[in-house]
Amino acid sequence: MKKRRKLGRGVAIVGAGMSKFGMFADKNSKDLFAEAFNEMLASIDKGVDPGEIDALYLGNFSNDFFMHQSHWGPIITDLIGITPKPATRTEGACASSALAFREGVFAIASGFYDIVLVGGLEEMSKRSTEEVAEGLALATVPYEGTAGFTFPGVFGAIATAYFAKYGANREHLMNVTIKSHSNAPLNPKAQFPLTIRDMMNKKIESAKKKGVDTPQWSDEKDFLKDPRANPVVAWPMHLYDCCPISDGASCMLLVAEDIAKNFTDDPIYLAGMGQGSGRGLHACDDLTYFEATRYAAKEAYEMSGLKPNDVQFAEVHDCFSIAELLHIEDLGFFEPGEGYKAVADGLTRLDGSKPINTSGGLKCKGHPVGATGISQLYEIWTQLKGKAGNRQIPISDLRVGGAHNLGGTGGTCTFTILERR
Amino acid sequence: MEERPFSDISFEKYLNEEKLMGNRCKQCNALFIPPRPICIACHSTDMNWVEMSGKGKLSAYTCISIGPSFMRAEGYDRHNPYCSGVVELEEGARVDARIEGVDPKEPENINVGMSLRVKFLHREDHKTYLAFEPV
Numbered sequence: 339m340k341k342r343r344k345l346g347r348g349v350a351i352v353g354a355g356m357s358k359f360g361m362f363a364d365k366n367s368k369d370l371f372a373e374a375f376n377e378m379l380a381s382i383d384k385g386v387d388p389g390e391i392d393a394l395y396l397g398n399f400s401n402d403f404f405m406h407q408s409h410w411g412p413i414i415t416d417l418i419g420i421t422p423k424p425a426t427r428t429e430g431a432c433a434s435s436a437l438a439f440r441e442g443v444f445a446i447a448s449g450f451y452d453i454v455l456v457g458g459l460e461e462m463s464k465r466s467t468e469e470v471a472e473g474l475a476l477a478t479v480p481y482e483g484t485a486g487f488t489f490p491g492v493f494g495a496i497a498t499a500y501f502a503k504y505g506a507n508r509e510h511l512m513n514v515t516i517k518s519h520s521n522a523p524l525n526p527k528a529q530f531p532l533t534i535r536d537m538m539n540k541k542i543e544s545a546k547k548k549g550v551d552t553p554q555w556s557d558e559k560d561f562l563k564d565p566r567a568n569p570v571v572a573w574p575m576h577l578y579d580c581c582p583i584s585d586g587a588s589c590m591l592l593v594a595e596d597i598a599k600n601f602t603d604d605p606i607y608l609a610g611m612g613q614g615s616g617r618g619l620h621a622c623d624d625l626t627y628f629e630a631t632r633y634a635a636k637e638a639y640e641m642s643g644l645k646p647n648d649v650q651f652a653e654v655h656d657c658f659s660i661a662e663l664l665h666i667e668d669l670g671f672f673e674p675g676e677g678y679k680a681v682a683d684g685l686t687r688l689d690g691s692k693p694i695n696t697s698g699g700l701k702c703k704g705h706p707v708g709a710t711g712i713s714q715l716y717e718i719w720t721q722l723k724g725k726a727g728n729r730q731i732p733i734s735d736l737r738v739g740g741a742h743n744l745g746g747t748g749g750t751c752t753f754t755i756l757e758r759r
Numbered sequence: 760m761e762e763r764p765f766s767d768i769s770f771e772k773y774l775n776e777e778k779l780m781g782n783r784c785k786q787c788n789a790l791f792i793p794p795r796p797i798c799i800a801c802h803s804t805d806m807n808w809v810e811m812s813g814k815g816k817l818s819a820y821t822c823i824s825i826g827p828s829f830m831r832a833e834g835y836d837r838h839n840p841y842c843s844g845v846v847e848l849e850e851g852a853r854v855d856a857r858i859e860g861v862d863p864k865e866p867e868n869i870n871v872g873m874s875l876r877v878k879f880l881h882r883e884d885h886k887t888y889l890a891f892e893p894v
């Protein structure tokens with residue numbers, strides 16, 4: 339049966355905001371969401387009365403575990419003063435807020451609502467590293483856990499399969515890390531706004547101050563190969579292959595396309611979206627791609643009528659460096675087994691032919707899991723609006739960008755394409 | 760063979776008896792391990808238990824320095840990492856397992872494609888972990 343995959347009516351984004359991402363001892367989830375919400379309101383050129391918002395869809399993975407507080411929907415409607423408007427929470431592990439975005443789109447496309455707030459939040463840094471790891475591991479596949487796999491472990495195993503199949507090695511993962519860190523200082527919201535070179539200099543300065551032996555590194559890769567600077571977490575995943583523990587919130591205002599110009603002369607439109615489900619490592623046909631990402635991409639391309647080449651830039655889910663290589667292949671930007679070569683050739687840099695993770699990615703921007711999906715869309719929106727400042731992509735006619743979000747070890751993946759008309 | 764349900768609990772009981780058991784769909788011949796109650800190829804529920812030979816090769820692996828609490832309790836940490844992997848059985852299906860008999864401190868000497876055979880790790884709490892070791 340031919341699947342239609344069309345919306346009942348179009349949906350536009352008229353405002354977006356995100357908190358700074360990081361580890362904040364003196365801010366909680368509400369403070370962070372208020373930060374994102376206020377920026378979102380201020381971003382709407384012609385303004386909006388918050389009382390006009392019909393509903394909230396909110397992504398949150400596990401504040402239940404991290405903060406011993408569940409049921410965040412009504413907490414947030416109360417925070418922003420839209421109670422008794424309805425609130426619905428979505429959960430898809432690290433893809434939780436991409437699912438909130440989709441639910442908001444469906445609600446408007448159905449004709450039921452006209453103005454919908456979608457957002458996400460997560461507060462992780464109040465727990466120890468071991469507790470956070472335990473919390474995240476709740477989203478792996480049961481058989482993986484009993485075999486001793488951790489989150490980084492699953493991605494480490496995927497990396498060994500990719501290396502063996504395509505002849506890549508650790509240096510190719512380092513290229514991803516170095517590239518993400520070169521974008522991060524240009525993003526004022528990033529948790530780690532430092533290049534790898536900045537990190538090296540900081541370590542050298544601190545060694546000089548302490549009067550201990552000054553480390554000598556010939557270049558960034560030499561630094562990343564030093565196990566004292568970059569210890570192994572789950573081989574071949576090292577510290578600098580892994581995203582950090584973060585707190586943060588993000589949100590967007592979605593409206594029906596036919597009223598978008600009431601809010602701004604320059605709305606950004608939803609062109610296509612898709613979502614797929616995956617399975618555990620042991621049940622995959624092949625360990626070097628994500629079935630859920632490929633399915634999500636196929637749906638988004640079919641709905642939009644666009645092809646991978648039409649997507650000028652993208653945010654992809656780099657929870658671990660190896661994931662970025664697989665996703666840029668799964669989304670069709672590069673052929674299978676060619677992604678690592680494209681990164682090595684600089685094609686995914688800010689000034690390359692296909693900029694990837696101009697925000698610095700999860701690695702540097704931070705990964706407050708429930709907030710990540712909409713923060714990726716925030717980056718696409720910001721670039722399409724020409725508001726990205728020093729990290730603005732140097733393409734004169736920037737019109738189409740995509741955001742790819744992955745939950746768990748590939749169990750839930752989404753791909754969303756936005757366009758400026 | 761006795762009729763045990765095609766479940767994770769049955770799979771674990773068989774491991775405890777040192778048997779690596781999967782199931783095969785009678786309709787389309789698809790093989791599953793751990794067993795599934797519903798065939799994901801044809802959606803039939805008409806299945807047979809089948810015992811695996813226990814021979815396979817390594818598809819993917821990782822050497823973990825920071826493990827979950829139950830592995831830390833066994834004494835594994837950044838000074839004493841352990842190896843977990845995905846093993847392709849000679850019957851064609853894959854399983855997640857602990858990999859023993861390799862040196863997790865020298866991960867570059869572990870090779871995708873190496874031949875392995877099954878090993879059952881019995882714990883004090885009467886659970887059994889699936890493991891493999893080099894032939």
Ligand SMILES: [Zn+2]
Binds near residue numbers: 785786787802
């Ligand atoms: Zn079947």
